[in-house]
Amino acid sequence: MDLAKQLEGFIDATEDDCLLMELIQGELNIKALEKNHYKKYFRNDVKRAWGFKCYHCGGNVKSDEAEAYYIVSITWKVSNTRGNRFCTNDCSNVYYNREMKMMLKKRKQLLEAREQIRK
Numbered sequence: 001m002d003l004a005k006q007l008e009g010f011i012d013a014t015e016d017d018c019l020l021m022e023l024i025q026g027e028l029n030i031k032a033l034e035k036n037h038y039k040k041y042f043r044n045d046v047k048r049a050w051g052f053k054c055y056h057c058g059g060n061v062k063s064d065e066a067e068a069y070y071i072v073s074i075t076w077k078v079s080n081t082r083g084n085r086f087c088t089n090d091c092s093n094v095y096y097n098r099e100m101k102m103m104l105k106k107r108k109q110l111l112e113a114r115e116q117i118r119k
């Protein structure tokens with residue numbers, strides 16, 4: 001018996017309760033994604049220039065050439081707390097919009113599942 005099932009039995013949650021909890025978690029994730037999409041300026045006081053490859057287009061971004069870059073971080077995925085870096089706002093938006101779309105789709109599915117229960 002897995003832990004989730006044990007907890008379910010323990011607090012005697014209905015399927016509807018579980019969907020509601022998933023919905024709440026989803027809302028928190030949506031808010032977190034909105035908050036963790038931002039522009040970051042390169043520091044100009046570092047001696048050695050550094051760079052990275054844009055997570056979307058693969059283009060090189062260098063601290064001594066560019067002024068700023070963009071970050072989208074999905075904080076609830078533990079392995080990815082520092083976020084992905086992008087060369088432009090357009091590139092970051094592609095990734096951001098895709099993640100957001102998936103979360104909104106999940107929300108819609110959960111809402112529909114709850115409606116089914118109520119029928």
Ligand SMILES: [Zn+2]
Pocket residue numbers: 054055056057058059086087088091
């Ligand atoms: Zn890019």
